[in-house]
Amino acid sequence: MNRYTETIQTLAAKLLETGDVKTVLGFKRGTFPLTTEPFLATTPADTGELYWDVNCRLNLATYLKKEMGKVAVVAKGCDTRNILVHITENRIKREDVVIIGVPCTGMIEVKKATEMAGGDILYATEQGEEMILTTAGEEIRVPKAQLLRQNCALCAHPNPVIYDMLVADPVPVQTGMDRYADIREIDAKTSDAKWAFFDEAFSACTRCYACRNACPLCYCPTCFVDESRPQWVGKGTDPVDVRTYHMLRAIHCAGRCTECGACESACPMDVPVRLLTRKMEKTVGDRWGLEAGLTLDARPAQDIFCLDDPEEFIL
Amino acid sequence: MSSFEPKIITFLCNWCSYGAADLAGVSRFQYPPHMRVIRVPCSGRISPKMVLAALRKGADGVWISGCHPGDCHYIEGNYYARRKFTLLKEILEFNGIEPGRLHFSWISSAEGVKFAEVANRVIDEVKQLGPARVFIKKSPEESAA
Numbered sequence: 001m002n003r004y005t006e007t008i009q010t011l012a013a014k015l016l017e018t019g020d021v022k023t024v025l026g027f028k029r030g031t032f033p034l035t036t037e038p039f040l041a042t043t044p045a046d047t048g049e050l051y052w053d054v055n056c057r058l059n060l061a062t063y064l065k066k067e068m069g070k071v072a073v074v075a076k077g078c079d080t081r082n083i084l085v086h087i088t089e090n091r092i093k094r095e096d097v098v099i100i101g102v103p104c105t106g107m108i109e110v111k112k113a114t115e116m117a118g119g120d121i122l123y124a125t126e127q128g129e130e131m132i133l134t135t136a137g138e139e140i141r142v143p144k145a146q147l148l149r150q151n152c153a154l155c156a157h158p159n160p161v162i163y164d165m166l167v168a169d170p171v172p173v174q175t176g177m178d179r180y181a182d183i184r185e186i187d188a189k190t191s192d193a194k195w196a197f198f199d200e201a202f203s204a205c206t207r208c209y210a211c212r213n214a215c216p217l218c219y220c221p222t223c224f225v226d227e228s229r230p231q232w233v234g235k236g237t238d239p240v241d242v243r244t245y246h247m248l249r250a251i252h253c254a255g256r257c258t259e260c261g262a263c264e265s266a267c268p269m270d271v272p273v274r275l276l277t278r279k280m281e282k283t284v285g286d287r288w289g290l291e292a293g294l295t296l297d298a299r300p301a302q303d304i305f306c307l308d309d310p311e312e313f314i315l
Numbered sequence: 316m317s318s319f320e321p322k323i324i325t326f327l328c329n330w331c332s333y334g335a336a337d338l339a340g341v342s343r344f345q346y347p348p349h350m351r352v353i354r355v356p357c358s359g360r361i362s363p364k365m366v367l368a369a370l371r372k373g374a375d376g377v378w379i380s381g382c383h384p385g386d387c388h389y390i391e392g393n394y395y396a397r398r399k400f401t402l403l404k405e406i407l408e409f410n411g412i413e414p415g416r417l418h419f420s421w422i423s424s425a426e427g428v429k430f431a432e433v434a435n436r437v438i439d440e441v442k443q444l445g446p447a448r449v450f451i452k453k454s455p456e457e458s459a460a
Contacts, residue, residue, distance in 0.1 A: 186409065195411025195449045224364055232364045240452045244367050247406050251363050254402050276406065283405045288398075302402070305394035307384065313404060314397070315420035315433050 002126055004052040004102060007167040008074055011100055012047040015072050021098050025060050026050040026074040033124045034110045038063060050074070052167075053126055054108045054144060057265035061216035064092050072098035076107075078151070078260035080160040081293030082216045085256050088296060091219065101160030103171040106144070106152035107261075111270060113147050116140070151261035151274065154179045161294055180282050183275070198243065204269035205242045207235065211273050214266035217253045224248060246276055254280035255301025258293045321375040321441045325350045326365070328358045330388040332380035334424025344431035349438050350378070357381065359392030363403045366417070371452040376416045376441035380433070383421040393421070412450055415440040 012024040028039035028049045036055045041047045052074070060073050061082040075083060080101055086092050108131065114121060119135040126132075130141050145153075154177050159170040186194060209225070212218045224232050225245055233248070234241040257277045264274045284290050284301045287310055292300065327333040333354050339346070351374075355361055358381025369377050379400065387393045400419050408414050418437045422430050 189411075191408070191411045191413045192449075193411070194409065198410055230368070232368055234452065238452065238458070240371060240450060243410060243450065244371060247410060248364055248367065250406055251399075251402050276409070279406065279409045280402060283402060287401055302395070302398055305391070305398055307394070309394070309397055309401070311384075311397055311401075313419060314400070315418065315436070 002053045004167045009047045009050050013044045016044045021070050021072040024072040027056045057107045059260040059262040074100045076104040077157045078258045081258035084293040099163040101163030101166045104158045106148040108147035109149045151259045205271045210266040211263035214262040250276035255284045321349050323350050323376040324369040324374040325352045326379045328381040331382035331424050332422045335422045335430040338427030339430040342427045346431045346434035357392040358396040375447045378418040378437045380420045
């Protein structure tokens with residue numbers, strides 16, 4: 001069992017016993033190996049189900065709603081940044097949320113694990129820095145670092161930036177990684193090659209909106225894809241509609257996205273949606289020097305401006 | 316390619332660039348008739364989805380023009396617009412829409428000459444690129460054909 005699980009359970013039980021919060025939003029073990037589910041603990045007895053391992057890929061900030069009253073939420077570094085964005089956007093109040101911060105060592109990608117194991121994984125356990133993956137035929141040990149999701153491998157903020165309690169001491173922060181190598185690679189292509197690259201990359205998209213639903217930032221009462229008068233984007237899997245959807249979603253999340261990777265982890269078709277959101281993240285950083293969700297005083301990038309924002313492209 | 320007559324959707328803000336278009340007209344400055352002007356209250360009113368809608372419906376180019384920074388009728392609308400346009404331009408180019416199809420400018424209502432110059436430049440660039448090919452929504456019948 002991951003060492004964090006027990007601490008999370010204890011902290012949650014204490015919060016519920018003292019009546020500080022009505023509910024604790026956390027993870028519980030999933031039905032299948034390498035999965036977890038979001039879980040709402042409402043009584044101290046429930047907290048035994050709370051769980052933590054390397055499969056807590058979802059971002060629980062998605063489930064925070066104003067009408068929930070005071071809740072506690074288990075949050076990784078990226079999730080806390082997201083909660084911070086929600087607070088600056090007046091989505092929730094700081095005093096209404098108790099943040100149980102988890103210094104995160106990264107979440108793993110199921111696809112990578114399955115490829116590594118060479119078959120369906122029947123059972124998976126975490127042991128120190130290694131994962132033990134059991135398939136029908138064999139049992140293999142793989143270092144966790146090899147299975148990390150891309151956003152976790154490139155993570156610059158593994159420790160919670162805002163929290164009321166931490167489940168463990170902060171973890172070391174990596175520096176010097178090249179966060180945008182793949183983005184620059186695409187940037188260097190010709191327009192036609194870029195179009196062809198994304199045509200292929202997004203061809204699998206079925207428009208199930210798992211990415212939108214998993215994303216804490218996608219909280220508009222009516223999403224532009226659901227608007228019908230005028231209808232900005234068709235509902236089918238026409239390549240132009242698919243592209244319109246992903247481009248607009250990336251623009252909407254620009255300057256707010258904290259790279260939690262929930263969108264990509266939720267995608268059943270392995271569509272690389274984060275390529276677009278990361279392009280936006282890079283743009284926001286390069287042009288305006290902003291990074292989302294680090295302080296409570298900062299507004300989202302599209303909500304503010306500087307008089308001397310670069311405008312070399314404007315005639 | 317000389318026979319190619321591009322369609323360029325042009326968003327002009329009511330207070331500056333639309334006035335400039337008017338001035339260019341009454342001053343008889345020449346530019347080709349390839350623009351379809353949409354008057355908007357402010358460049359800040361233009362949402363990226365409007366630009367995408369224009370391209371999806373077959374526009375060969377989009378040109379957006381507003382007041383110079385500092386001169387916005389609504390004080391700060393064009394500053395927000397500038398941020399939105401930056402993101403829009405980056406994401407469209409990243410996706411493989413040629414940079415020459417999307418143009419932005421600040422033109423005040425006294426700059427009729429600049430309006431004609433920029434119009435000529437935009438039309439030239441789009442003409443060179445030829446008709447838009449990739450980002451056009453086809454009807455089911457067209458797709459089947």
